Amino acid sequence: MTSALPTRPLGIIGGSGLSSLSTLELTERRVVRTPWGEPSGALALGRLAGCPVVFLPRHGFGHTIAPHEVNYRANIWALREVGVQQVISVASVGGIRADCVPGSLVLPDQIIDYTWGRGSTFFEGVDNPVTHVDFTEPYSMSLRAQVRAAAHRCGEPIIEQATYGATQGPRLETAAEITRMERDGCDLVGMTGMPETVLARELNLDYATLAVVANPAAGRGTSATVIRLDAIEQVLAQAMQRAHRIITALAAEFSRSAA
Numbered sequence: 001m002t003s004a005l006p007t008r009p010l011g012i013i014g015g016s017g018l019s020s021l022s023t024l025e026l027t028e029r030r031v032v033r034t035p036w037g038e039p040s041g042a043l044a045l046g047r048l049a050g051c052p053v054v055f056l057p058r059h060g061f062g063h064t065i066a067p068h069e070v071n072y073r074a075n076i077w078a079l080r081e082v083g084v085q086q087v088i089s090v091a092s093v094g095g096i097r098a099d100c101v102p103g104s105l106v107l108p109d110q111i112i113d114y115t116w117g118r119g120s121t122f123f124e125g126v127d128n129p130v131t132h133v134d135f136t137e138p139y140s141m142s143l144r145a146q147v148r149a150a151a152h153r154c155g156e157p158i159i160e161q162a163t164y165g166a167t168q169g170p171r172l173e174t175a176a177e178i179t180r181m182e183r184d185g186c187d188l189v190g191m192t193g194m195p196e197t198v199l200a201r202e203l204n205l206d207y208a209t210l211a212v213v214a215n216p217a218a219g220r221g222t223s224a225t226v227i228r229l230d231a232i233e234q235v236l237a238q239a240m241q242r243a244h245r246i247i248t249a250l251a252a253e254f255s256r257s258a259a
């Protein structure tokens with residue numbers, strides 16, 4: 001029997017440590033131009049576990065685009081342009097909260113923005129009416145629930161709530177900055193969560209982040225006096241495989257529910 005497939009592909013934005021999806025059955029690389037300029041690269045269109053997906057590595061295929069230089073507007077616009085309605089983003093982060101140890105997979109439910117000078121809205125320019133979007137719940141609750149369920153199905157433990165603090169980068173933070181962020185209520189620190197998250201909201205896309213803890217944040221645990229960048233790569237290599245499993249389970253469920 002031929003099954004009906006979802007007409008809208010699942011968007012996957014890969015972060016550091018996930019610049020390609022090894023199990024993606026690639027059908028096309030598509031260059032999409034947007035009113036906001038060039039996305040981080042050509043979109044990789046294909047199938048994952050039977051589900052149509054579009055993959056885009058946030059930092060480019062050769063990991064050359066720094067967090068403050070990513071064209072977040074072009075990336076989100078391009079995904080919408082090819083029909084994406086749901087976006088799962090994978091992002092490496094530092095852990096601030098004690099249980100967010102290296103290797104943990106975390107599904108943040110809140111975000112605090114410390115970035116500056118990034119193109120952070122589609123609603124600007126004299127020709128555009130002033131538009132405010134609701135951002136009380138920055139991530140899609142339904143997509144988060146689907147990611148949580150996918151993690152449970154493949155037996156991967158996941159931390160289900162956390163506040164992501166988005167910093168400017170590309171430098172890492174000082175210990176005092178992390179202490180301030182902790183006081184603010186941040187559990188994780190990363191450099192790419194904003195404006196990506198709000199831009200998805202502005203285009204009414206369902207968006208969730210699967211954060212992969214690469215290191216204790218500055219001044220914490222084994223990062224007490226220095227963050228060991230060589231250790232980060234090793235942690236990410238292993239943890240990204242688990243993130244990949246969860247995303248594959250998510251895609252499999254999407255393709256089942258569309259059948």
Ligand code: HPA
Pocket residue numbers: 092093094095167172173189190191214215216217218
């Ligand atoms: N800080 C900011 N971004 C990060 C970190 C960090 O410690 N680790 C991975 N991404």
